[in-house]
Structures are given as C-alpha cells and as structure tokens.
Amino acid sequence: MSSTIGSHFKVTTFGESHGPACGAVVDGLPAGVIIDQAKLQKYVDRRRPGQKHTTSRKEADFVEILSGVYKGISLGTPLAMLVRNREARSQDYQELASVYRPCHGDYPWQLKYGWRDPRGGGRASGRETVSRVMAGAIAEQFLEQYFATIESEHRFGVVAWLESLGSLCVKYAPDEFEDYLEHLTREEIDASIARCPQRKLEPLLEEALSEAQSNGNSWGARVVFAVRGLPPGIGEPVFAKLNSRLAEAIISIPSAKGVEFGQGFQLCSLRGDQANDCWIPSSDDSAGQPRLATNRQGGIWGGLSTGATIWGRVAFKPTPSISLPQTALNTEQKTQTISIKGRHDPCTAIRALPVLEAMLTITIADLVLAGELSRMEQLTISN
Secondary structure: OOOEEOOOOEEEEEEOOOOOEEEEEEEOOOOOOEOOHHHHHHHHHOOOOOOOOOOOOOOOOOOEEEEOEEOOEEOOOOEEEEEEOOOOOHHHHHHHOOEEOOOOOHHHHHHHHOOOOOOOOHHHOHHHHHHHHHHHHHHHHHHHHHHHHOOOOOOOEEEEEEEEEOOEEOOOOOOHHHHHHHHOOHHHHHOOOOOOOOHHHHHHHHHHHHHHHHHOOOOOEEEEEEEEOOOOOOOEOOOEOHHHHHHHHHHOOOOEEEEEEOOHHHHHHOOHHHHOOOEEOOOOOOOOOOEEOOOOOOOEEOOEEOOOOEEEEEEEOOOOOOOOOEEEEEOOOOEEEEOOOOOOOOOHHHHHHHHHHHHHHHHHHHHHHHHOOOOHHHOOOOO
C-alpha cells in the first residue's frame, strides 16, 4: 500500500482514525525554509473537528514537529510531524466490524488486503486528511518564500469556498465571480460557518445543516478553488501536466467525486470562438508579461500554467456515514439493516476545503521543484 505523493516534494502520510496518532513526513523540502509553527498550527486548525456543523469529535490537533527543523529553519532532511488522536470512541464501531457499510471502502478493502481496521474506517477515514493539511502548511510556507522575489500581479495563495450545498447555490452578480477568484480571502471565507462567501445564504445553509445533523443525514456540495500568483510554465508535459497532477491530487481526497478546470463541462456547449482565451498586451505595471482577456480555461494551457489565476470546481458526495436506517451486506453475505453510530460531518465539503487547498499546494510545490531541473542555466554548482 502506497501512502506517498510527489516526486521531488514527497509527502508520506501515516496513521489510522482510531490509532494513537496521524502524521506526515515531508521529504525533499529544501534547507533554509523558515518554518513558522504558529502559521502551521493555524493552517491545521481550519480543518479541526468539533467546530459547528462538523463532527462532534473534539480533537485539539496540536502539531508536533519531530524532525527536519532546527531553530525554526528547515534542515533539508525529512520533516516529520504528527497530531495525537485523543478522543476516538472505538466502541461506536463494534457492531459494524462484521458489516460492510454502504459507499465506504470496507468491502473492497477486505477483498484486497484480507484484513481491515473497522474503527472509523482506519486509513479510509476522513481523519487521515489531517496529515495532508500538515504537509500542505509546509508546502505553502515554502512556496510563499520561493515566489517572494518573483513579480506577479498577486502574491501566491490558494483559496477555496463552498458554492453550493444541495439545491442551495451562490448566485453571482456581474463580475462578482471574477472578483472572488482574484481577491476573496480565507478570512472572509472562514467568517461563514459553511465557508460560503455570500452571507445572505447563511440562514438557509444553517437550516439545511442543522436539519441534516438532527435527522442523522448529510448533504453533498460543490466548491470552487483558486490558485493565484503562479508564474507561467509550471507543469511537466506530457503525463505530469499541471491539470492532470492537480486532478489526481484532488480526487484522492475522501468524498471528492469530480473536478473541472475553468468552465469545464460548460465548454462542451460552446464554439471555439466562445471558449478560447486570448492574450492582450501587458500594462505598464505587469513586468512586461501579457495577460488574458478572459480565463475560461482555468489558467492552464498545454498542461502548463499561463500566469493567470488557476481555478476550477470540485464535487463532494454526501457523507456516507448517516444514522438513518440503511441496507448493508455483512461478512456472511447476508443483508441487514444498520444505523451508523459515531460522530460525522453533515457535509464533508466544509472541512474538506483546507484539505483541497493543501493538496493543490503540495502538488504545485512538487512541480516547482521539478521545474528547477528543466533548463541547463538553472543548474548551478556551489563551491
């Protein structure tokens, strides 16, 4: 079983939902990166359980750095981190040890490995994503420092927000969506309990989430992501295109079921002259780089970043762990009615937003390091 992603910026995650801890090892981080523990903790706190309209499992998720950092500076050696699991309730899953839950990995895992951890799903649990977020926080600090000297219309940053939950959907005023892509901040997004930028929707979202939580049900959702300040040329054609690598990373997130870049599936109904983005001459303040008149394609051409904001959408399925009666198959190949106990999110997408941001950032960090090897003049030998 592989739990590693990346070729140059490698991230290995470990731990089970109800094991002693979950953690990540980042290998390939250059030496000399300033590691801000407070920023790292803040990044991880955005995913922390126990917040309103999330699982009631209350984990502090205090990040312990075990190696790879000395006096706040990366050493270039493997950087290991973990958070302890303090509030697991394994007894909630005793009755499900012999049952394959609907839309979980229980049955295929059992067939593949001949053995599985039934406590909260083990490695297949959403709890595993805390490891990704820790690694994403390190990747973000590296990229912010790497891009600090590169002139760009925007400082490097990644944001994601909830666009729809069930039938509730953000309705954008003219130019509002483009403004969100370029300027919406995490602080503005996090000010909403559902991480939706339109506060007028909050009462309806609150009602829908409260109803699902009290009824033991869940909702699916669609989210938008935006990657700003990425210079042109990031990506590795042909099989490591920026969009293909990002898509792989996104779909690895539990409950993620679909991804599109730019207008994605809407492009199917357009003509070429309606779908194409065109370059226009640079303005005086853009360091001579041309810019795009439109960004329907999502900031990626030919598998490489164009310098425009990279954006797209991700579909998340409803949380499959619901307490409503469901028909399940047991280990004796008989059906039975189950009601899943435990503590689960009424909508996984809300806490998945920091995970999405982390996976985008981890992938970009890997491709940035790969890009450093793409031209002879970029290779230097120090004395």
